[in-house]
Amino acid sequence: MKKKLTYIRNHYAEIYKVFLFVVSIVIIVAILPKELQFKYEYTLNAPWMYEDLVAPYDFPIIKTKKEIKKEKALLTKHIKPYFLFNEDLNKQNLLNAETLFDSSWVVKFGFDNKESYQTNRNFYLHTLKEILDKGVINIPKALNITDPNTVIILIKNNVGNEEFVGQFYNVNSAFKTIESKTLNHTNLEINFLKPLFVKAIVQNITYDKSKTENELKNAIQGLSPFRGMVQRGQRIIDKGEIINADIYRILLSLQKDYDGKTRQSSISITLGEIILIAVPMITFFLFLFFFRVDIYEDSKNLLMLLLLIISMVVLTRILILYHSSYVFIVPLMISPIVIRAFYDSQLALITHIITVILVSFIVPNSFHFLFLQLMTGLITIINIRNLQKRSQFFFTSLIIFLSFSVIYLGMLLAIDGDIKELNGNIIIYFAISAALTFFSYPLIFLFEKLFMLVTDMSLLEYSDTNSPLIRKLAEKAPGTFHHCIQVANLAEEACLQIGGNALLVRAGAMYHDIGKAENPMFFTENQNGSFNPHDELTFQESAQTIIDHVLVGIEIAKKNNIPDQIIDFIRTHHGTKRVEYFYRMYKKDFPEDDIRLADFTYHGPIPYSKETCVLMMADAAEAASRSLKTPNAKSISELIDSIIKSQMEQGQFNNADIKMKEINLVKKIFKRKLMNIYHVRIEYPSEK
Secondary structure, three states: OHHHHHHHHHOHHHHHHHHHHHHHHHHHHHHOOOEOOOOOOOOOOOEOOOOOEEOOOOEEEEOOHHHHHHHHHHHHHHOOOEEEEOHHHHHHHHHHHHHHHHHHHHHHHOOOOHHHHHHHHHHHHHHHHHHHHHOEEOOOHHHOOOOOOOEEEEEEOOEEEEEEHHHOEOHHHHHHHHHHHHHOOOOOOHHHHHHHHHHHOOOOEEEOHHHHHHHHHHHHHOOOOEEEEEOOOOEEEOOOOEOOHHHHHHHHHHHHHHHOOEOOOOHHHHHHHHHHHHHHHHHHHHHHHHHOHHHHOOHHHHHHHHHHHHHHHHHHHHHHHHOHHHHHHOOOOHHHHHHHHHOOHHHHHHHHHHHHHHHOOOOOOHHHHHHHHHHHHHHHHHHOOOOOOOOHHHHHHHHHHHHHHHHHHHHHHHHOOOHHHOOHHHHHHHHHHHHHHHHHHHHHHHHHHHHOOOOHHHHHHHHOOOOHHHHHHHHHOHHHHHHHHHHHHHHHHHHHHHOOOHHHHHHHHHHOOHHHHOOHHHOHHHOOOOOOHHHHOOHHHHHHHHHHHHHHHHHHHHHOOOOHHHHHHHHHOOOOOEOHHHHHHHHHHOOOOOOOHHHHEOOOOOOOOHHHHHHHHHHHHHHHHOOOOOOOHHHHHHHHHHHHHHHHHOOOOOOOOOOHHHHHHHHHHHHHHHHHHOOOOOOOOOOO
16 A cells, blocks of 8 residues: 555656546546437438448438428418408498488488488498498408409308408499499489498408418428338448439438437447547547657646647537537637647647547537538638737637638538528527637636746737836846847747747746846946955855846746746756856865865756757857957857857756757857847958
């Protein structure tokens, strides 16, 4: 037991990294869909790449959207409109007509001539009842009914019967009937009766819109989504056969029937899922282990990468539970954007590929989804290869939306051959997904604070000479400030040429001597008179004062929340070198004494990266070049060679992944830059 605990303590970092990957695999396997998934990928007008396929069981063939739309249009066109016969209106209108006739007759003719009164009254009421009983129909213009043989459903006494429109009066035909009847009678007061008929004729058959719409709705709901059945054992398609529209519809029907079924849980299925998820995750783990050791060794980096991957997979699964089309809303492009902000395009691409592969296990039409997301991700990463301005987030979102839309359009034309099949909702989902990538900006800020990381944008801010610490350095130690700027220029140019992070080394150079702001007069670049405070100190005290500027600089940087990536340049820019001047002076004045090297040696550590190595070289080269009495091409070249040779002999670059070829290139760049600084001209050979 004690041995196990000792082993765990000694290998805690490695065990923690493995634990992170195992937990990630468990989470992803746990959220995998528990329904059966169709195992074939197929495309319209493409050959069937699998073995001959026969129906495993009976299943219905799903109608296409066009077929359903056509059937709905036919139903809408041929639906029989419903009309309501108003019996109560008839009775009330006849009673009102009697009262109106009697009162109007008395007013006009008085109580004389009862025979004429009775004749006109009987004709008026009988004709009116005959017309109203047959019905006066009101047909809305929207129905566009012009044919008298059009069939409607008339609801009378709560009973619906099919009738022809021509069987009923309209207002015009009702008055024509009245006129024709008046011609066959004598002793009628026609001028008296006409206005009474105008008031009494009402449209008692009206269109029942709600009833018609409900019937249409019920009829549409009653439409079958299927058109036929495929019997078990029936041949569907042979290997190599082209997938035409009919076969494609059958395959799609089989897939939809298959996908919805819940599978029985078993150890073998779970084991298979674990293997499928573990393979890409282990591949990602090995990629970091062999090719990105700097990221692998820092558990914070691993945790951030795995959080991004898992969050994208979980978010996709949640949205798919609501609707399969919502998968296009998931802002998968956030992951490469955030990773590129902190690291590089290569890691962003690899992480995006792994994420999309994992997500493809839980989405429908995984091949098309994989192609769409991978190509858009690649375009996004190319677009943000230099992510240094916040305005790039807006342009990147536009590029993402356009990429999604164009690729979707291409797949639509290639598969369906008709742009009419374009789904407007999918375009809206693309727009939402592109808009959601704006959240990558606050997410980057959150990760900066949470994991103590830096981006190119933050490095630009830290490199600004107007930042508080740099301004303080310029005020208290102007010579050191000028030295830092020169070192930054040298180191930045060198890193650009050897493939290092130029922004990081520039920010590190601006802060590497920030500790000198506490005691600026103890450093020669800030001394502007004959007084030298070192004259009052022993060699050991002077050396310690010089050495302490590293420790002081680290304290100042931490108090001001400067990121560790920049503080590392303060720690390593002198490595474990000696304070050479005071060491030699002590050795010269006290040759017989035993020298305690620790009194004259920086505490380290030595540089661990290309950037920190370049800064050490630039710092020493720039400082030493100030001591040249007659700077020329030869003296500068010899100075650079001797300084970097000495650093190499002292083993200052042993922990860094920097090649000899890159060191030689750095020396050439320093020589050229310093000659430009000191305005050294190249000496041309004289003519003989």
